[in-house]
Amino acid sequence: MFKIDLHVHTVLGGDSLIDPDEIVPQAIKVGLDAVCITEHHSYDCSEVLVEISRKSGYPLFRGMEYRAAEGHLLVYGVRCGRGDFQPGLPMQKVADWVHARGGVAIPAHPYQKGLLGECLADRVLKLKGLCALETLNGSLTFQENQRASEAAGRLGIKGIGGSDAHGIHVLGRAYTCFSAPLKNGDDLAGALLEGKYFPCWNDFHF
Numbered sequence: 001m002f003k004i005d006l007h008v009h010t011v012l013g014g015d016s017l018i019d020p021d022e023i024v025p026q027a028i029k030v031g032l033d034a035v036c037i038t039e040h041h042s043y044d045c046s047e048v049l050v051e052i053s054r055k056s057g058y059p060l061f062r063g064m065e066y067r068a069a070e071g072h073l074l075v076y077g078v079r080c081g082r083g084d085f086q087p088g089l090p091m092q093k094v095a096d097w098v099h100a101r102g103g104v105a106i107p108a109h110p111y112q113k114g115l116l117g118e119c120l121a122d123r124v125l126k127l128k129g130l131c132a133l134e135t136l137n138g139s140l141t142f143q144e145n146q147r148a149s150e151a152a153g154r155l156g157i158k159g160i161g162g163s164d165a166h167g168i169h170v171l172g173r174a175y176t177c178f179s180a181p182l183k184n185g186d187d188l189a190g191a192l193l194e195g196k197y198f199p200c201w202n203d204f205h206f
Contacts, residue, residue: 002178003200004034004188007065007074007108007134007162008171012046013039016166020048023171024058030172030202034059034182036076036162041066041087043079061185065108068094071120074134074162077189078103091120092127099129104192106130106160109137111147124151131192135159136199138173139166160192161199172202 005027009016027035037046037060046062053060063076068091075094078101085094095105110120110133124133135149136159152159161174179196182188191197 002033002181003031003175004036004061004178004182005032005163005165005172005175006036006038006063006076006160007137007164008035008037009039009065009164009166010037010046012037012048013042015040018165018168018171020052022168023049023060024052024056026168026171027058032172032175032202034061035171036061036063036185036188038063038065038074038162040064042081043075044081059182059184061182061188063185066094066105070123071110072108074106074108074160076104076106076192077185095127095129102189104131104189106132106134106192108134109140109144109148109164110134110151111144112137112140113144122151125154130155130157131195132158132160134162136161136174136201138163138170138202140164158195158197159199160197161201174199174201176200 010018043064049060066073067087070091098105110124133152160176163170163173165171
């Protein structure tokens with residue numbers, strides 16, 4: 001099995017305490033096989049991770065977390081940013097744009113509380129063309145994750161896991177377990193569409 005934390009933020013995105021150089025040592029320590037960095041509204045700002053991955057030989061993938069009108073969307077397998085669309089667009093419109101370009105768009109923490117009106121909640125049930133929801137977020141409560149898992153079940157789609165780490169000790173608290181190793185972001189997007197994965201808690205954190 002190949003273990004990836006699919007939802008991590010660093011200082012590069014302006015809202016995290018994690019230095020990029022900390023990621024590989026901590027990821028190895030907690031038993032991850034790869035990490036995907038998902039800075040807010042920017043794919044390009046995580047460019048430095050490419051060199052860190054090359055030097056360390058450790059897989060570091062890059063995605064993005066987009067703030068839609070209804071909530072947050074994790075984007076994998078396609079380069080995009082503010083030049084493609086500004087924050088605040090309808091989630092369905094952005095998801096369709098990503099999917100049309102061969103990427104994957106997955107609603108993040110759909111039942112997280114306290115997001116100043118940005119809680120997607122049951123509106124997620126009206127979205128079309130999704131392959132998965134984030135059903136195991138390492139920074140949320142059991143109840144919030146449980147509601148996301150129930151929504152995925154109602155939609156008949158898969159669930160992914162990620163830590164949503166903004167501090168180094170949260171990295172890897174939750175992850176997604178794939179059936180085979182992945183080499184790059186294109187592999188990741190393809191594997192997410194294929195559906196051979198499941199979300200997991202990390203025993204190293206308990």
